[in-house]
Amino acid sequence: MSEILRFEPFSSAVEPEFWASVAHHKLHTARLDTAARDVQGSFACGRRHTVRSGGESGQTVAVPARLRVGAGDGSSNGDVVVGGRLHNTNTVEDFKRLDKGALLREAGAAVLEAIQSGRASEDPSLLWAFVVVSFADLKRYRFWHWFGFPA
Numbered sequence: 001m002s003e004i005l006r007f008e009p010f011s012s013a014v015e016p017e018f019w020a021s022v023a024h025h026k027l028h029t030a031r032l033d034t035a036a037r038d039v040q041g042s043f044a045c046g047r048r049h050t051v052r053s054g055g056e057s058g059q060t061v062a063v064p065a066r067l068r069v070g071a072g073d074g075s076s077n078g079d080v081v082v083g084g085r086l087h088n089t090n091t092v093e094d095f096k097r098l099d100k101g102a103l104l105r106e107a108g109a110a111v112l113e114a115i116q117s118g119r120a121s122e123d124p125s126l127l128w129a130f131v132v133v134s135f136a137d138l139k140r141y142r143f144w145h146w147f148g149f150p151a
Contacts, residue, residue: 011066012130012147018070019143022088022136032090039086041069042079043128067130067147084130095135095144103131108150 018039025037046065050058067082087103089095107129114126131148 010147010149011064013066013068014143014145015068015070019136021070022086022134022143023138023141026088026136026138030088034087034089034094036085036087039069039084039132041067041082041084041130043067043082044079067128067149069132080125080128082125082128082130084132087131087133089133089135092135092137092144095133095146098133100131100133100146100148103133104148104150107131107148111150 030037044066047063049061049063051061052058068079069084085103085107087098089098111120111127111129114120114123120126129150131150132145133148134143134145136143
């Protein structure tokens, strides 16, 4: 019996350590520089877990595929380490105005180039690129972010 191939949408999770790293980089290195920088995340495939309560038969719970940034390299628990680009803006207005579609097209073009050149065969993590656009309000320690996954 055949089954239809299904694609699971990504979700994202940002660990507090990531924002601490962004704040430190912004204060001590980047300052007002808004140049994009490389970041790493870990991608976990979707899983199903059986949860048992009080000896009763278990209920199956689905955990979706997700990308986490800021929580170590993820290699110890079977996650795949992937690279992305962080675009940190200086104002919330710049964050809202930034052309996120252009950033996704740029990331998608890099994935396509890795496929066509054969580099993706040697390093499959090149297929899981991501983009993070953020604004860090360091006075109030509030962060706005947007994740993009080229497809």
